[in-house]
Amino acid sequence: MNIWEIIIISLIKILIIVVMLLLTVAYSVYFERKISAWVQNRVGPNRVGWLGLLQPFADVFKLLFKEDIIPTAANKPLHTLAPFIALFVAFSTYAVIPLGPPVELFGYKINLVVADVNIGILYVLALTSLGVYGITFAGWSSGSKYSLLGGIRSSAQMISYEVSMGFSIAGVLLMSQSLSPVKIVEAQHGWMWNAILQPIGFITFVVSAFAETNRLPFDLPEAEPELVGGYHTEYSSFKFAGFFLAEYANMAIASALIVTLYLGGWQVPYIEKLGLSYTLTTIIQIASMFLKIGALLFFFIWVRWSIPRFRYDQLMSLGWKVMFPLALVNIIWVAALIMIFNL
Amino acid sequence: MPTLTVDGKQIEFKQGETVIEAARNAGIDIPHFCWHPSLSISGNCRVCLVEIEKMPKLAISCSTYAAEGMVVYTQSEKTLQARNAVMEFILVNHPLDCPICDEAGECKLQEYAYAHGKGESRFEEIKNRKEKRVQLGPHIKFDAERCISCSLCIRFSDEIARKNQLTFIKRGDKVTITTFPGESFDNSYTLNTVDICPVGALTNQDFRFKSRVWEMSKTNSVCVGCSRGCNTEVWVRNNQILRLTPRHNKDVNNYWMCDNGRLNTFKTVNTSNRIDGAFIRKEGMLQKASLEKAVLFAAKSLKEFKSGEIAFIGSAYATCEDNYALVKFAKMLSVTNLAFANHIIPGDQDDILIREDKTPNSLGAELVGIKSGPGSLNLEGILKGIREGKIKALYVMEDDPASLSDEFEEALGKLDLLIVHDTNQNRSTTLADIVFPASTFAEKNGTFVNFQGRVQRILPSVATAEMDRALDGMEMSRWDKFGTEFDRWNQGHKYDAKPSWKILTMLSLQLGSKMKYEMAEEIFSEIANSIDAFKGLDYDKIGELGAQLKIKQTILK
């Protein structure tokens, strides 16, 4: 493969990922509304298209046609930049998540990942840490007390939960002895899923992922009853859509990350024993990846419509006094496993 | 002073007072229907029964004379039981039509039934049917079913109006009130019976069904129908006067006022011929202009005349403040021709309330200086001066000289300049070159001096364009308090008018004077400082009931 081929293949992969991500986001918004309706014994969106399936597009058009307002007290450059940071972080993280095993296509051996980076997990952690800037900038630059409070809450929350998130991941890294997502997935062959081997780490990571994505019960940065809309109070039209998009993209990424790190990625346990053809196996594996992500997305939404928001002090004490020690316990647990079973 | 005990309280009384009077003077109100402080005692309603020690039975407090050492209980169990029973009897034949009845809200029967009644009736039979909507007189409609036969109206027309026109007929529960055969209840004071009627049996034809009493605001004022100056309350809803009622003032009108004053004096406030905004004559036609423009034009026009060519006509309809401002304004222009017209209907007078001087403030106008001095012209002199061409400009405030006589009207046509302030269009305003819109008695603060030399306050009850009910401290009904510009019930018209003294102040500023009044009260304090008769008075001292001026009895006619 020469350099041009690599570039073209990468561009095609990027295009596919972006389109898929956008579709996922659009339909997770749709399912967010549908599932909330089911939980509350309602019908949900059902006007645009069959069963309301075109609702997300209607929403997007509505948002785009709204007036773009920049408050007079706002810092204009930062106010405009903030949603783009959020969007950039959300989309670029996806580059290192493997969607399936390597496939042979038109004579090329293609990895189903945009970039198989050997420090992929570090890259993810680095980028998600950048995500906080989008929100903090949005909060500060809006020139509104609600936005500012939302931004501050968000940064404090993200920093707190990133600690336990990092320590949870440390357990995974100990197991796979690699920072490459592809290797991590491969290390979880059979039922050697990290979720089973290190359940404590799995729980702390999932909880931290909720906190990192600002989803309920940790959506304090945008807590409507107290902060109007939090950091995006002063946003409208396309820029608001940017944050909206980023939130759901983050959700999808968090799901993909959980699948990759703890639920065996694209692997289906013992599928090789069924003796299926190579092509079918690959298709099933890719499908299982999407199924796992979908199930997690459903879980995210289901949690949102079941659990009320934490109080801020509860959020902090949960993060530092419960999640952090538990993540440490997990590391010791994993180390002990490795020592005892010599994995 | 002898004392008696009412409900454990020692009360002093004057010899000859009844128990109900003595208690009332001490602030203890004993329920009563047929008793009125100014009328004879009838004692037929029985609701004022009280328990008195050493008396074998309960006694009606309205006809029991207070005696030394008497011990009265108005709230004892026996009294309350009796009161309950009396209320039940009175209500036996009283229709339950409070929703329709105009008296509801100020009905004594309603109040006592609420306070002293049981809340239900044991009377299951059909109530008596009697005549409804009987036209007793030109202003009064009578509902016989509602009547509780207290006889107050009969005693009033007998004793106060001194026209024996009403009487009871029939007996028992069929008893009803009617006029004597061939007579109509048409004396000059009939509407007072509506006020004293404890129920809604007698209703005011003019006010009937216009408004519920609780929807109106009421403001203390003085009747402008004659020089008696009866104390009144002005009832306003949606910036419109709906009725006037007399206010007790024992030195002026006691509890009463005449039908003419009650019905006709407020009709000029909200009529189609009100002057709404200033007018200037252009190309022979009176055309609407802003007040500022009219003031500028008037100032410019006045400057063209020598002071000897100008005359001022004040008004006995205007307040002391307005007249004083006019006097000052005339002085500023060095004009000495200053007069006002009397409006006397000879013989239209009685010894009850009505006076033949049909203006509220002729004495006040004279006292503040509307009179011709030595070497200046009086009213006839002004008329003569105009006809001879000596007077070329006339300034008329709140009066209608053209209506005085045909000669006057003709003379007004000869003037080079006629400026008129008035509330309503009249023969003079149609001849005027400049018309200023004046506020009526219901739209301004001020004082009137009645024929007794008693200075009394009027207060604004109707808002003009420049006023805000809340900010100007006017009385407000619930509707006024909570109404917004979007509520239809809050859109009563506000006329673009100003008190005459305000217009004169504006005008004088254009002519370079230092007349800078902001409030009527400032003018009055200036009057009090400069005119002996008013010395030491201010609005607070005049209060609700007025104050007697220190003037020689000879001035009083």
Add this chain to the structure above:
Amino acid sequence: MPVQKRKKDLNIFGKLYIPEIVKGMALTLKSMFRPNVTLLYPEVRFDPPASYRGRPVLVQEPNGTGRCVACGLCARVCPALAIEVQAAETELEKERYPQKFEINMLRCIFCGFCEEVCPEEAIVMSKDYELVFANRNDAIYGKDKLLVPIDNLRARLEFLRKFK
């Protein structure tokens, strides 16, 4: 304020909130499979029970006259000052009728006090809940919109007889 001691402190397991969270999630999961309670509004319309308080209306007798005698009690009791009544005299036996009866539907809060206070059972709460206006003036309903034939209000009148 003295620090109140809890009856029972949560243990470490409780502090994770996990049992309660699981309980809550189970509940929401269960309700996902329950039948819907909402109606597809413009196609399917809600027919409220007699106890429903829709917009207030005036009862019109079969002979075409309204029951209202314009006593003004509804206007007085209305906490939102939505009602304006102007009485006038009529030749009918009731003597008094509302020359003008206006309810400002933007002010109305559907509390039903007017119905409760009405001595003539003349104003009642209807089942009408579809109130749309394009400007403030349209929201002021006059007698033309308020008078409703008694036959359409039987259910409410019966309800009032029974429970008022």
